[in-house]
């Protein structure tokens with residue numbers, strides 16, 4: 543297995559922690575040691591106070607404004623929880639690089655245009671899947687799910703979809719529209735912790751935080767400067 547020596551954070555901490563997150567992400571891709579270096583654990587909170595966590599893929603990291611973006615079903619458990627309580631936490635972990643990133647922030651639905659752009663980039667089979675699956679809802683059995691998939695395929699005149707289908711070319715004359723329940727979520731970040739593994743568990747940790755104010759009625763955010771603090775491991 544590839545092993546990479548651990549490197550401490552610089553003695554003078556960077557002003558914007560997301561520049562380091564971006565570098566770490568690029569290094570994780572370059573190393574190629576895991577299939578999804580952009581996989582992150584996303585934690586949300588239910589109305590009863592129950593936290594829940596799952597993996598989603600990081601699609602965009604905006605260092606300048608301090609936000610990240612992922613895509614999902616707005617009616618899923620995470621989707622509905624984030625509408626009721628937009629506070630969320632994210633963790634990225636690259637084991638072979640000895641690095642962890644913890645992020646906290648405030649989630650909002652991204653613009654329709656951004657969601658359309660991300661939907662358009664998906665393979666058409668996944669686009670049909672987004673229509674077919676009411677993510678997080680119960681389903682009687684796998685057969686019913688496959689039937690839902692075929693029904694959604696027929697609705698959009700797609701070639702056969704499902705486990706036995708072999709078609710790989712998209713039905714170009716019938717592009718699949720984005721379902722209203724599917725889209726991008728932007729997390730405006732107000733706290734970041736960078737963690738680097740150290741010998742004998744003397745890890746290197748630093749936390750950055752900043753204020754975030756949401757302006758009504760535009761819902762746009764303005765952010766204060768980042769403040770950095772080194773933490774004991």
Ligand SMILES: Cc1cc2nc3c(=O)[nH]c(=O)nc-3n(C[C@H](O)[C@H](O)[C@H](O)COP(=O)(O)O)c2cc1C
Pocket residue numbers: 578581594595596597598599600612613614615618619620621677678
């Ligand atoms: C590697 C990996 C990547 C995933 N990426 C996404 C994603 O980008 N968006 C998403 O909605 N679910 C993704 N999932 C599935 C979620 O982990 C989860 O099962 C699903 O979103 C339902 O979560 P919920 O019921 O808590 O809303 C991914 C799972 C794995 C293991």
